[in-house]
Amino acid sequence: MITKHKYDVWGTVTILITLFYVAFLVVPLGMIFYQAFFDKETHMLTMDYFIKFFSNKYYFMTLLNSLAVSLSVTVLAVLIGVPLGYFFAVYRIRGKRFMEVLILIASVSAPFIGAYSWILLFGRSGVVTAALSTIGIEMPSIYGFWGIVLVLTFRMFPLIFLYVQGAMKNVDESLLEASESLGRTKIQTFFTVVLPLITPTILAGSLLVFMRAMSDFGTPMLIGGGYRTFPALIYTQFMSEISGDDGFASTIAIIAIILMAIIFMVQRLAANKFSFKMNALHPVTISEHTNWSKVLVHIFTYVTIAIAIIPQVYVIYTSFKNTNGLIFVDGYSFMSYTQAFDKLGSSIWNTIRIPAIALLVIVLFSILIAYVTVRRRTKATGALDIVSMIPYIVPGSVIGIAFSITYRNPWFTVPGLALMLIALVLRRMQYTIRSSVATLSQIPISTEEAAISLGASKFKTFFSVTMPMMSAGIISGAILSWISLITELSSSIILYTTKTQTLTVAIYSQVLRGNYGIAAALSTILTVLTIISILISMKVSDGRKKEKN
Amino acid sequence: MKVNITIKNAVKKYGNNTVISGMNVKVKGGEFFTLLGPSGCGKTTLLRMIAGFNSIEGGDFYFNDKRINQMDPGKRNIGMVFQNYAIFPHLSVANNVAFGLKNRKISKEQLPIETDKFLKLMQIFEFRDRMPDKLSGGQQQRVALARALVIKPAVLLMDEPLSNLDAKLRVEMRGVIKEIQNKMGITTVYVTHDQEEAMAVSDRIAVLNKGEIQHIGTPKDLYQRPANLFVATFIGRTNIFEAELNKTILTLKDGFSVKLNNLIDEKHSGKVQLSVRPEEFVITDDKDSIHAVIDDSIFLGLNTHYFAHIAKTNEKIEIIQESSISNIIPRGTKINVKLNLEKINLFDESGDQNLILGVKNDNEA
Numbered sequence: 007m008i009t010k011h012k013y014d015v016w017g018t019v020t021i022l023i024t025l026f027y028v029a030f031l032v033v034p035l036g037m038i039f040y041q042a043f044f045d046k047e048t049h050m051l052t053m054d055y056f057i058k059f060f061s062n063k064y065y066f067m068t069l070l071n072s073l074a075v076s077l078s079v080t081v082l083a084v085l086i087g088v089p090l091g092y093f094f095a096v097y098r099i100r101g102k103r104f105m106e107v108l109i110l111i112a113s114v115s116a117p118f119i120g121a122y123s124w125i126l127l128f129g130r131s132g133v134v135t136a137a138l139s140t141i142g143i144e145m146p147s148i149y150g151f152w153g154i155v156l157v158l159t160f161r162m163f164p165l166i167f168l169y170v171q172g173a174m175k176n177v178d179e180s181l182l183e184a185s186e187s188l189g190r191t192k193i194q195t196f197f198t199v200v201l202p203l204i205t206p207t208i209l210a211g212s213l214l215v216f217m218r219a220m221s222d223f224g225t226p227m228l229i230g231g232g233y234r235t236f237p238a239l240i241y242t243q244f245m246s247e248i249s250g251d252d253g254f255a256s257t258i259a260i261i262a263i264i265l266m267a268i269i270f271m272v273q274r275l276a277a278n279k280f281s282f283k284m285n286a287l288h289p290v291t292i293s294e295h296t297n298w299s300k301v302l303v304h305i306f307t308y309v310t311i312a313i314a315i316i317p318q319v320y321v322i323y324t325s326f327k328n329t330n331g332l333i334f335v336d337g338y339s340f341m342s343y344t345q346a347f348d349k350l351g352s353s354i355w356n357t358i359r360i361p362a363i364a365l366l367v368i369v370l371f372s373i374l375i376a377y378v379t380v381r382r383r384t385k386a387t388g389a390l391d392i393v394s395m396i397p398y399i400v401p402g403s404v405i406g407i408a409f410s411i412t413y414r415n416p417w418f419t420v421p422g423l424a425l426m427l428i429a430l431v432l433r434r435m436q437y438t439i440r441s442s443v444a445t446l447s448q449i450p451i452s453t454e455e456a457a458i459s460l461g462a463s464k465f466k467t468f469f470s471v472t473m474p475m476m477s478a479g480i481i482s483g484a485i486l487s488w489i490s491l492i493t494e495l496s497s498s499i500i501l502y503t504t505k506t507q508t509l510t511v512a513i514y515s516q517v518l519r520g521n522y523g524i525a526a527a528l529s530t531i532l533t534v535l536t537i538i539s540i541l542i543s544m545k546v547s548d549g550r551k552k553e554k555n
Numbered sequence: 556m557k558v559n560i561t562i563k564n565a566v567k568k569y570g571n572n573t574v575i576s577g578m579n580v581k582v583k584g585g586e587f588f589t590l591l592g593p594s595g596c597g598k599t600t601l602l603r604m605i606a607g608f609n610s611i612e613g614g615d616f617y618f619n620d621k622r623i624n625q626m627d628p629g630k631r632n633i634g635m636v637f638q639n640y641a642i643f644p645h646l647s648v649a650n651n652v653a654f655g656l657k658n659r660k661i662s663k664e665q666l667p668i669e670t671d672k673f674l675k676l677m678q679i680f681e682f683r684d685r686m687p688d689k690l691s692g693g694q695q696q697r698v699a700l701a702r703a704l705v706i707k708p709a710v711l712l713m714d715e716p717l718s719n720l721d722a723k724l725r726v727e728m729r730g731v732i733k734e735i736q737n738k739m740g741i742t743t744v745y746v747t748h749d750q751e752e753a754m755a756v757s758d759r760i761a762v763l764n765k766g767e768i769q770h771i772g773t774p775k776d777l778y779q780r781p782a783n784l785f786v787a788t789f790i791g792r793t794n795i796f797e798a799e800l801n802k803t804i805l806t807l808k809d810g811f812s813v814k815l816n817n818l819i820d821e822k823h824s825g826k827v828q829l830s831v832r833p834e835e836f837v838i839t840d841d842k843d844s845i846h847a848v849i850d851d852s853i854f855l856g857l858n859t860h861y862f863a864h865i866a867k868t869n870e871k872i873e874i875i876q877e878s879s880i881s882n883i884i885p886r887g888t889k890i891n892v893k894l895n896l897e898k899i900n901l902f903d904e905s906g907d908q909n910l911i912l913g914v915k916n917d918n919e920a
Contacts, residue, residue: 459631
């Protein structure tokens with residue numbers, strides 16, 4: 007319901023946040039539009055770039071390639087993630103907690119690290135490839151379409167898993183019991199009751215996977231071989247000094263944004279159609295199963311998680327190998343680490359410093375945005391809600407390019423650190439906004455009314471009632487934001503300067519140079535950082551649970 | 556000082572949809588006043604207008620002589636109990652209760668004393684350090700009440716506070732609420748859709764339907780002399796018959812007729828609607844009566860309920876008799892029933908007006 011509100015401090019908040027989005031989202035994207043539609047010299051409206059894109063199969067194919075990759079990855083991730091999430095809810099799985107940690111680690115690693123590890127294992131001169139060829143088995147090539155799909159699927163299914171696991175907590179046990187009491191088997195119940203109930207969640211997760219796969223830049227660059235996807239094309243068009251063309255890069259960016267917007271809207275419509283209100287009084291619990299099904303479930307779980315985690319483990323392993331120049335040699339030491347610290351030690355500090363500042367901004371903005379969009383529904387805040395979703399459909403490389411074009415011009419230059427920070431805030435704020443909004447929408451407004459009726463000011467009500475009740479949502483969102491901040495590559499690779507180089511950027515450039523030892527050492531450090539983040543977050547959420555009990 | 560509430564011509568609109576148009580209510584100081592009606596009748600809307608959580612599109616709201624239309628809810632000095640209790644989930648029981656005190660100028664020494672006093676009053680002192688999610692529904696209800704009362708509000712507002720409790724607890728808690736209200740003598744406005752609950756706790760009740768007040772009066776007035784047919788059917792159970800009135804002679808469809816001597820207008824003739832509560836039927840041996848046949852019976856200890864139909868017209872009736880030692884009348888038995896003429900009510904054809912003398916209605920509209 008839209009009601010009129012008196013103009014107060016929240017009005018000012020809305021205006022300030024809107025200005026931020028205008029300056030750093032609307033204007034840069036507007037610049038991209040301008041570049042795509044107007045000729046550089048004559049400033050006349052032109053469709054030349056679009057004609058160039060659609061008439062040249064080389065360019066046009068990148069779009070189809072991206073679609074093919076993203077669709078395959080989404081379908082496969084759902085096929086793996088949904089059963090896994092269901093099994094975790096209803097089966098007693100040995101080492102469940104440890105498996106969950108492994109899945110989390112797999113889900114938060116930078117995708118391109120997975121790609122480069124798969125290359126080390128199964129690439130042209132990979133360890134496994136070499137070993138197999140000595141006994142006469144030729145491995146199919148890891149490069150190209152299937153390589154990208156493999157890497158991304160095992161990187162993305164954990165997202166579906168986590169979504170489904172969350173949704174299963176909202177399915178009431180009595181629904182399953184009702185179904186079984188009406189004569190359905192467990193499997194029938196899964197397909198006719200559980201699956202429909204968690205479909206909205208699966209759709210939401212699928213969209214996330216699709217968007218991520220679509221805009222992922224590192225994986226196809228490394229493992230794509232000749233298979234080119236459009237984020238790679240945008241990057242090369244923009245970065246290459248010789249054949250590059252900003253205008254053409256912008257055009258591809260526009261096409262990508264439109265495509266992703268369409269997919270986003272289709273998903274929204276579908277999700278609305280399937281949405282349910284669920285609130286489990288008695289969440290689904292572990293139930294009895296036949297022994298053979300338990301065995302199968304365990305095999306499925308362990309194998310899947312093993313494949314997902316192998317790249318991480320192998321990278322850690324190689325980081326301790328001795329190197330000679332660019333090649334790994336026998337023996338183990340901390341050589342790679344020493345070299346990494348000597349050359350790129352600052353990137354570690356940057357990876358903590360820059361995301362930490364970004365996270366502070368994100369948390370502050372998210373709380374304010376959540377409050378104005380949930381509690382102060384007006385046309386203005388409704389628009390803000392929509393605008394805050396835009397970064398969801400804009401690939402990181404496009405944000406990077408848009409910022410470069412807009413804020414590094416002949417007249418003025420915004421410092422690299424600021425640009426990187428703002429790009430990070432824009433791109434990774436979604437998680438915190440969404441979870442803050444979700445939490446706030448579930449808090450009955452009567453709780454705040456109770457505080458006001460007891461004489462608390464609006465200000466006090468916000469800080470002493472609303473914020474503490476939102477804190478669980480804010481924290482869980484902030485953790486997601488944080489982890490995605492420290493593994494961000496696509497916008498940083500365009501906006502970084504020598505002083506603001508982060509771990510992901512350093513790893514990526516070392517991999518490109520063939521410096522696998524240093525890359526492995528840096529990757530290991532990044533993995534350790536993410537694992538520490540995950541463990542802290544688990545401690546925090548466990549602590550909260552205990553506090554309640 | 557006891558605060559009275561005066562509402563003049565209250566108007567509530569959602570967009571172009573008017574849900575309350577020109578409602579007038581006066582709540583006396585210290586009174587337990589209940590807004591009763593089916594869902595969607597506007598009772599919660601009116602309560603939230605008094606609290607200040609709903610905007611007021613027209614009319615004047617007064618606490619004593621002070622107009623409160625534009626006053627912030629926090630300044631109205633109200634204690635509010637919400638349907639879902641709205642306990643702060645992140646605060647302990649004691650901190651929930653102390654929340655309102657902390658917004659008032661109260662000394663550090665006095666704060667725990669006041670808090671504990673009300674925790675004890677509501678018999679939740681032993682839970683003072685617990686978190687709300689470790690409390691049962693009834694205990695949460697007690698916390699909500701203690702939190703609303705500890706600030707010594709001028710007016711206590713309760714929005715269906717018992718609807719989330721099970722039947723037994725509901726009966727227990729309404730006793731608690733009534734007792735506390737009596738003890739503190741605080742002006743209370745209570746919203747419910749449960750007529751039995753309303754009768755149990757209220758000094759006076761306003762029956763609402765479709766955004767309009769039907770009748771304001773004591774539970775006894777409402778039950779015995781309802782202002783209109785809606786009130787007669789909404790409060791308690793009743794049998795409705797179409798009948799003919801010829802001056803003072805009332806004739807039922809099956810031909811039975813009686814002379815009434817408590818009509819407001821002894822010259823009125825025409826179609827009327829007769830309301831007979833189940834206990835206002837008298838089973839008799841007198842043949843000059845309504846002939847009916849027993850269909851079924853329920854023995855409820857104190858009373859026995861009979862379901863019957865009138866022989867000639869097939870109209871279903873419900874009869875309540877005090878249980879007797881002799882046998883329950885078996886199914887199929889033909890019986891004769893008469894009306895307790897002092898108690899029955901008669902309405903005009905539209906059901907808008909009670910034609911019997913003695914209706915007490917404080918509704919000024």
